[in-house]
Amino acid sequence: xxxxxxxxxxxxxxxxxxxxxxxxxxxxxxxxxxxxxxxxxxxxxxxxxxxxxxxxxxxxxxxxxxxxxxxxxxxxxxxxxxxxxxxxxxxxxxxxxxxxxxxxxxxxxxxxxxxxxxxxxxxxxxxxxxxxxxxxxxxxxxxxxxxxxxxxxxxxxxxxxxxxxxxxxxxxxxxxxxxxxxxxxxxxxxxxxxxxxxxxxxxxxxxxxxxxxxxxxxxxxxxxxxxxxxxxxxxxxxxxxxxxxxxxxxxxxxxxxxxxxxxxxxxxxxxxxxxxxxxxxxxxxxxxxxxxxxxxxxxxxxxxxxxxxxxxxxxxxxxxxxxxxxxxxxxxxxxxxxxxxxxxxxxxxxxxxxxxxxxxxxxxxxxxxxxxxxxxxxxxxxxxxxxxxxxxxxxxxxxxxxxxxxxxxxxxxxxxxxxxxxxxxxxxxxxxxxxxxxxxxxxxxxxxxxxxxxxxxxxxxxxxxxxxxxxxxxxxxxxxxxxxxxxxxxxxxxxxxxxxxxxxxxxxxxxxxxxxxxxxxxxxxxxxxxxxxxxxxxxxxxxxxxxxxxxxxxxxxxxxxxxxxxxxxxxxxxxxxxxxxxxxxxxxxxxxxxxxxxxxxxxxxxxxxxxxxxxxxxxxxxxxxxxxxxxxxxxxxxxxxxxxxxxxxxxxxxxxxxxxxxxx
Numbered sequence: 001x002x003x004x005x006x007x008x009x010x011x012x013x014x015x016x017x018x019x020x021x022x023x024x025x026x027x028x029x030x031x032x033x034x035x036x037x038x039x040x041x042x043x044x045x046x047x048x049x050x051x052x053x054x055x056x057x058x059x060x061x062x063x064x065x066x067x068x069x070x071x072x073x074x075x076x077x078x079x080x081x082x083x084x085x086x087x088x089x090x091x092x093x094x095x096x097x098x099x100x101x102x103x104x105x106x107x108x109x110x111x112x113x114x115x116x117x118x119x120x121x122x123x124x125x126x127x128x129x130x131x132x133x134x135x136x137x138x139x140x141x142x143x144x145x146x147x148x149x150x151x152x153x154x155x156x157x158x159x160x161x162x163x164x165x166x167x168x169x170x171x172x173x174x175x176x177x178x179x180x181x182x183x184x185x186x187x188x189x190x191x192x193x194x195x196x197x198x199x200x201x202x203x204x205x206x207x208x209x210x211x212x213x214x215x216x217x218x219x220x221x222x223x224x225x226x227x228x229x230x231x232x233x234x235x236x237x238x239x240x241x242x243x244x245x246x247x248x249x250x251x252x253x254x255x256x257x258x259x260x261x262x263x264x265x266x267x268x269x270x271x272x273x274x275x276x277x278x279x280x281x282x283x284x285x286x287x288x289x290x291x292x293x294x295x296x297x298x299x300x301x302x303x304x305x306x307x308x309x310x311x312x313x314x315x316x317x318x319x320x321x322x323x324x325x326x327x328x329x330x331x332x333x334x335x336x337x338x339x340x341x342x343x344x345x346x347x348x349x350x351x352x353x354x355x356x357x358x359x360x361x362x363x364x365x366x367x368x369x370x371x372x373x374x375x376x377x378x379x380x381x382x383x384x385x386x387x388x389x390x391x392x393x394x395x396x397x398x399x400x401x402x403x404x405x406x407x408x409x410x411x412x413x414x415x416x417x418x419x420x421x422x423x424x425x426x427x428x429x430x431x432x433x434x435x436x437x438x439x440x441x442x443x444x445x446x447x448x449x450x451x452x453x454x455x456x457x458x459x460x461x462x463x464x465x466x467x468x469x470x471x472x473x474x475x476x477x478x479x480x481x482x483x484x485x486x487x488x489x490x491x492x493x494x495x496x497x498x499x500x501x502x503x504x505x506x507x508x509x510x511x512x513x514x515x516x517x518x519x520x521x522x523x524x525x526x527x528x529x530x531x532x533x534x535x536x537x538x539x540x541x542x543x544x545x546x547x548x549x550x551x552x553x554x555x556x557x558x559x560x561x562x563x564x565x566x567x568x569x570x571x572x573x574x575x576x577x578x579x580x581x582x583x584x585x586x587x588x589x590x591x592x593x594x595x596x597x598x599x600x601x602x603x604x605x606x607x608x609x610x611x612x613x614x615x616x617x618x619x620x621x622x623x624x625x626x627x628x629x630x631x632x633x634x635x636x637x638x639x640x641x642x643x644x645x646x647x648x649x650x651x652x653x654x655x656x657x658x659x660x661x662x663x664x
Contacts, residue, residue, distance in 0.1 A: 006122065007103045008051050011092055011151075012039060012066055012110035013059035013083060020200040021407050022306065022323050027062050029110040030069050031204060032272065032289060033211075034220060034252065039110050040070040047073035049118045055079045056110070057092045089153070090169040093160070100157045107171070109151035111204075113196040113211045116152055121189065125154045128187035131179055132159055134172075136190045151197050159184075167547050167607070173538045174547065201304050201321045208287060212250045212268035220252065227251065231267065260296070278313065319461050386477060394473070397466050404502050413562040417500035420565070421493050424572045428489070435485035443480025450476055464504035471497045496572065499565050508557075515557055518593070523600035530601075541604055548604045559599075563592040563631050570635060580642050584635060591634050595627040 012029040029039040043054060054076060058066055063082045072078050081096045093105060106118065116135065125133040135152035153171055162178040163169050179186050196207040222234035227249030235253045242261040251267040259265065260279035272289045278296035285302045292305040295313035302319045309322050405415040450472035457465030475494045479487045520539045527534045527543065535542045567588040571581040
């Protein structure tokens, strides 16, 4: 078959839905590999294999960025098509190909470093006489990837008749089952080498590392030299590298990079153009994009540094995306922790000395006891100093929480939790002020235990342990500075702060798929109760000619986390018995799942009625927000029911006593 009959469809849209902050600002197809973007590299390699036609599908607002960032390879015709809404892999084919013209369609994801051998794939497709060929990862991949598609598909243009004219449609979940039901042939083939695809910055790091480890001398257009460990490294003649620098490959060092004395570069690592590495710095398994600057004695391991990033001296970073343009990053978190612990030790020594001099002195001299703290303003200066030091020490953890709140729909409500906690504390200020302030040294071992938990998270790279230590440290400081009575009064507020933390990744991964399946099943049950004829394929709901995909983001976790925060806030404000508040909290989960089921049911029904992408997007986006007032109304109704069905017992003996006294 002539290669002129092969049309390449490249899916370049960002499918991370804002979860990767770097992808939200810059499409992954524009991320660099050597001196060019991933998309430009892919097009050049396809052109070398004889491909002459390529259609690039991108999401709304990304077309100009992609078109301006690449050049057109010689002999290749490029066409850019913009999607107003995500259409799915099969929906993109329907969007760009007009009718069955007898061509062979090669569908690729743009975010791949090593495109497959097209001639071999076409030959296997023709030999199988297939309508569609699904390309799988090579056998050398991890076990859980063996049966997963590699993001590469070949199909005849005749498959267009099996793709619905509107709505979201995926190849694996919708098109392939439709072809099999119709008796069409769907074959599978396995790659000899991984395409090294990725979707977010973490996957990008893994893909580039794997590509560098397997790259041969001729694959990269730069001079090759042996590293200290005998592996290949590619170093530009224009790079300025001090003779004391130690390099352990594979490493790529590009034009005008400057590496100062005694620095250590450990591969797989890429240093972009105009990158500057300070003296004594160590860069290990990291990627630094153009114009990034690393100060002296820094340690950077398994990190991606964005363009123009600046790291100050002695910064310590591990397994992080540094996405702060033109701004300096403060000294490493290890330095902050050591300095903070040193201050605590000094305060303990001061306290011990005061105990020796005066047996009646029960607290450090920088805080004076008193029944009402407002009588002496000096203690609050010490409290403010400790708060500033605490925020400074935990600044990186706070910044990570802010990024999670900003990019994650599931945990965006966590941003409100600190402000709600402050308001709750302010509403209880009269009760707290009645407590005697008597600082307790028992807060010190609790604080040290929190720091031990924090170091555990840093060493083993458990971000959830670091974030949990933040709340434990706040509780320990309250105990240390204000004593047992204040701590007891504010314990529930401190527990409320836990709602600002995201769930551990391992736990979230275990509940995501069950929640998604539960959301699909409950929506299908509701639709069948409303007399709709419903069929499902995985997490795709079919109502007649309409298909609704229950995506991972629709599993209800966002509604559960948001409603837990709101219900907790309501429980704090209402004046009810403790067991009534417990009932409200326990009912939060079923109410949230019920509201998510109602949202999915109404959305599915609306998609059968509404016509046009604008109305579908509007109903889908604002349907979730509309469920929050409904959930609150259910809680209010629940409190009203508790008031009606529960009668507080009356002590008749007390009534008689009051009557007798009134007669006297």
